[in-house]
Amino acid sequence: MKRTRTDWNIMKGLLAMVGPLWKIMGLAIVLGTIGNLMASFVPIFGAMGLASYMDHAFLAPENAILPASALVPPNQAPSIAGWILIAILLCGIFRGVVKYAEQACNHYIAFRLLALIRHKIFAVLRRLAPAKLDGKDKGSLIAMITSDIEQLEVFYAHTISPVMIALLTTLVMEVVFIKIHPLLGVVALFFYVLVGVVVPFVNSRLEGNTGIEYRSRFGQLNQILYDNLLGLREILQFSMEEKRKEYFLQENQKMEEANLRMKEKEALSMIGTDILLIVAGIVMFLCSGCLAQAGWITVGEAVVATVAMMSSFGPVVALAALSNTLRQTLASGERVLDLLEEMPVCEDLLEGADWISGDIAFHGVDFSYENGAMIPFLTDFTHEFPQGKISGIHGSSGCGKSTLLKLLMRYYLPNAGEITYGITDVNQMKTEALRKSIAFVDQDTFLFSDTIEANIRLGKLDATRKEVEEAAKKASIHEMIMSLPNGYETKLSELGESVSGGERQRIGLARAFLHDASYLFLDEPTSNIDSLNEGMILKSLRQYGADHTVLLVSHRESTMKIAEEVLEVPFIELNN
Ligand SMILES: Nc1ncnc2c1ncn2[C@@H]1O[C@H](COP(=O)(O)OP(=O)(O)OP(=O)(O)O)[C@@H](O)[C@H]1O
Ligand SMILES: [Mg+2]
Numbered sequence: 039m040k041r042t043r044t045d046w047n048i049m050k051g052l053l054a055m056v057g058p059l060w061k062i063m064g065l066a067i068v069l070g071t072i073g074n075l076m077a078s079f080v081p082i083f084g085a086m087g088l089a090s091y092m093d094h095a096f097l098a099p100e101n102a103i104l105p106a107s108a109l110v111p112p113n114q115a116p117s118i119a120g121w122i123l124i125a126i127l128l129c130g131i132f133r134g135v136v137k138y139a140e141q142a143c144n145h146y147i148a149f150r151l152l153a154l155i156r157h158k159i160f161a162v163l164r165r166l167a168p169a170k171l172d173g174k175d176k177g178s179l180i181a182m183i184t185s186d187i188e189q190l191e192v193f194y195a196h197t198i199s200p201v202m203i204a205l206l207t208t209l210v211m212e213v214v215f216i217k218i219h220p221l222l223g224v225v226a227l228f229f230y231v232l233v234g235v236v237v238p239f240v241n242s243r244l245e246g247n248t249g250i251e252y253r254s255r256f257g258q259l260n261q262i263l264y265d266n267l268l269g270l271r272e273i274l275q276f277s278m279e280e281k282r283k284e285y286f287l288q289e290n291q292k293m294e295e296a297n298l299r300m301k302e303k304e305a306l307s308m309i310g311t312d313i314l315l316i317v318a319g320i321v322m323f324l325c326s327g328c329l330a331q332a333g334w335i336t337v338g339e340a341v342v343a344t345v346a347m348m349s350s351f352g353p354v355v356a357l358a359a360l361s362n363t364l365r366q367t368l369a370s371g372e373r374v375l376d377l378l379e380e381m382p383v384c385e386d387l388l389e390g391a392d393w394i395s396g397d398i399a400f401h402g403v404d405f406s407y408e409n410g411a412m413i414p415f416l417t418d419f420t421h422e423f424p425q426g427k428i429s430g431i432h433g434s435s436g437c438g439k440s441t442l443l444k445l446l447m448r449y450y451l452p453n454a455g456e457i458t459y460g461i462t463d464v465n466q467m468k469t470e471a472l473r474k475s476i477a478f479v480d481q482d483t484f485l486f487s488d489t490i491e492a493n494i495r496l497g498k499l500d501a502t503r504k505e506v507e508e509a510a511k512k513a514s515i516h517e518m519i520m521s522l523p524n525g526y527e528t529k530l531s532e533l534g535e536s537v538s539g540g541e542r543q544r545i546g547l548a549r550a551f552l553h554d555a556s557y558l559f560l561d562e563p564t565s566n567i568d569s570l571n572e573g574m575i576l577k578s579l580r581q582y583g584a585d586h587t588v589l590l591v592s593h594r595e596s597t598m599k600i601a602e603e604v605l606e607v608p609f610i611e612l613n614n
Contacts, residue, residue, distance in 0.1 A: 043375070048368045051375045052193055055155065059147045063198060066143035070203035070353075073136035075210055076129040078350040082214075083129065085345035087122035089338025140199070148195035155187055155374065162378055168449045169383035181260040182373055189253075189370035192363050200360060204234055204353040211350045218326075218339045225325050226347060229318035233311060234354035241307045241358065242365060248300040249365035255293040262286055311358045315351050322347035383408070384451045391467035394475045395556065396460020398423040398446065398587065403455035405438075405445060413438040415607045416445075419455070423605075428583035430598045431591045433607025439591040440481055443559045446589070447478055459557075477553040481561045483546030485537060490519055491526035493545055497552035509552035512578035514571040515544035539566035547575060551582065558588045564597045576600050 043051070056063060159182075163170065170179075208230045216223035266273065266282055273282050326340035335343075405416040415438045423429040431439050444450055445457060448464050457464045464472065477497065485493050494506050501509075506526065510516040518541060522528045530537055537545070543566050550558060560579075564572045572594075579588065580600050592598050 043372055045368050048371045048375060049193075052190065052371050053198070055151060056147070056194070056198075059150060062143050062147050066140050066147065066199045067202040067206070069136050069140035069143065070199050071206040071210070073133055073140055074203060074207045074353045076133040076136065077352060078207070078211065078346065080126050080129050080133070081345050081349040082342060083122050083125045085342045086338075087118060089336070089342050090118055092336070092338040092341065144195040144199055148191045151194050152187055152191055155190065156183070158378055159183060159187070159374070162380065165386065166380060166382045168444075168447075170380075172444075172449070176264070178257050178261055180264060181257040182370075182377065185253075185256065185260070186370035186373050189367055190374065193367045193371060197360060197364065197367065200353065200356045204357050207350065207353045208234070211346065214346055215343060218343050219329055219335050221329065222322065222326055222335075222343050225322055226350075229314070229321070229347070229351075230354050233314055233318070233351060234357045237307065237311055237314065237358040238360060238364075241303075244307065245300070245303045245365060247365075248296060248303060249363070250369045252293065252296040252300050253366050253369050255289070255296050259286075259289050259293050262289055307358065311355055315348070315355070318351070319344060319348040384448060386469040387465065388468060388470075390465075390471075391462050392471045394459040394462060394467055394472060395425065396458075396462075397425045398557070398589070399456075399458045400442075401456040401458070403445070403452045403457060405441065405450065405452045407441075407450075413441055416441060416452075421605060423587070423589055424603075425460075425587050426585065427602045428579070428588040428590060428600055430601030430604035431589065431607065432593070432598060432604055435593075437607045439607065440561050443478065443561055443589065443591065446559065447476060448472055475555050476557040476559060477550035477555040478559045479543075479546045479550045479561060479563050481565075483542045483549075485530050485542060485545060487530055489526065490522075490528050490530065490545065493530060494526075494548045494552060497549035498554070501552055505552060506548075509548040512551045512575075512582070513544045513548035514567075514574040514578075515541065515548055518544075540568065540571065543567060544571065544575070551578065556586055558582065558586055559591075560588065561591045562593070563590070564592065564594055569596070572596060 163179075208227075211230075212223055212227060215226040262285065266286065273279060323340075323344045326335065326343040329335045330337050330340040399422045400419050403416060403419045405413060405419075407413075415433065431442065433439055441450075445452060446464075448469060451465075459467070459472075459475075486496075491503070491506055494509060495501055497509065498505065503526070507516060510519060519526055519528070543563060547560075547563055550560070564575060567575065576597065576599075579590075582588065583600070583602075590597065590601055598604060
């Protein structure tokens with residue numbers, strides 16, 4: 039997979055989205071730091087208690103690390119033990135409360151941000167559609183909207199604040215070590231940097247692209263699953279169950295292997311970190327022991343320093359573990375940022391003419407898709423479809439008929455030439471006005487999992503029930519709807535699979551009739567409809583065509599008959 043941004047740029051892009059939530063993030067960092075210090079100070083307080091006994095045994099009170107008032111003769115042991123016990127209890131109890139509050143803040147930020155990013159993604163898709171959704175990458179888009187955005191939760195809830203918390207707790211602990219002896223401060227700093235900076239860096243080098251490979255295989259598997267679900271009928275029809283299953287299992291195996299490689303590296307890095315922590319404890323023990331022997335610090339202080347070293351690695355170790363997921367998170371972040379910044383093939387126009395009328399004309403139009411797919415018919419194409427007439431377009435499959443309608447809808451822009459409605463260029467009218475003036479019945483009508491009435495009403499949201507029924511009658515679907523137990527209230531199942539192809543087309547037509555726009559573009563409107571229903575629909579279309587401009591794409595001769603003129607696309611054999 040090609041990376042176009044540096045890790046730093048991705049983090050900057052993701053951080054820029056924190057925006058107004060930075061105050062809560064600040065609170066999470068402060069709470070996290072206090073919580074981690076409390077956790078570290080439970081054993082440190084214990085060691086301090088022990089130290090005060092030891093220092094009494096070995097040294098004069100003025101050298102002890104606890105305040106003189108806290109140092110009591112051994113016969114007053116219960117009072118100091120009580121003091122320490124209270125401190126430990128308070129740390130223990132408040133550590134839980136503070137941790138809870140920190141996590142609540144982090145997750146509040148993360149989920150608010152994820153919701154915000156989802157909103158942004160959908161707004162971007164709205165801008166990029168329909169061209170973006172015309173392509174074949176719906177599976178990876180779905181994968182992105184679901185798993186990539188989820189993965190960003192790791193960044194917002196478990197990356198930003200841990201880094202800051204590790205920095206702040208390290209600073210406080212450094213003060214503790216330096217207070218005992220500056221040399222111990224240097225030793226501690228060495229290990230903090232080793233575990234918190236060097237280990238994550240080495241980890242990410244060792245890990246290489248395994249995390250990214252895993253995520254991309256995961257995306258691929260999603261795509262296959264999506265294809266299998268949508269193509270279930272074809273799979274059954276052509277007895278491809280075994281083949282598809284084998285393919286799925288093979289890809290699953292590859293994903294598992296990538297996962298295993300990633301986990302092995304994670305495990306190695308965990309072992310390495312654990313060994314380092316033990317080494318850090320031993321080194322601190324030896325150094326502070328030597329200092330105590332030389333009389334520069336007390337024995338109790340040596341014990342406190344060793345315990346402090348061992349117990350204060352929590353936030354720094356969290357950084358070491360972060361690098362394991364950070365690569366995946368950044369890869370997800372990059373895909374999300376790429377989509378957010380993707381420029382639409384054709385930007386919606388907010389300014390320009392409010393309505394369209396007149397003949398439809400193509401003037402020397404050239405068009406090819408972004409992937410360079412050749413459409414010879416749309417090369418220096420000049421033609422006029424007269425207003426108020428039914429014009430047919432007939433030609434071989436794949437010659438570019440649907441593309442021509444999509445150009446008229448301004449889903450795409452021509453590479454050269456002009457497309458005009460009357461005297462107005464498509465680029466000089468508001469896109470919303472353009473689409474409102476056109477009812478477009480696509481080759482595949484999409485039905486929402488809602489009632490039949492709601493699906494037809496999409497054509498005109500404020501239509502009365504009577505208008506909906508009138509439109510359904512024109513599309514020859516009214517009787518079929520009335521024969522259903524719940525009539526217009528019948529719910530269509532999620533993918534509309536309970537509706538036949540012909541019924542689906544007729545619901546699409548009803549939508550278009552209800553929309554009642556001055557232009558009606560029909561792409562194969564009768565391909566799945568029996569002759570009887572076709573006859574009724576054509577009758578409605580003829581009536582509609584009397585005072586509307588209709589463009590009709592069809593392979594069906596009987597349908598084409600209602601066209602007052604037909605554009606025959608010549609058959610051109612492609613050499614490439
Ligand atoms: N989104 C797209 N990206 C790239 N190529 C595309 C895209 N949509 C269509 N094409 C290609 O452009 C050519 C014209 O497609 P189009 O759908 O316009 O054909 P058509 O005349 O409507 O065919 P049919 O009669 O089968 O519906 C085809 O070769 C098709 O593969
Ligand atoms: Mg087509």
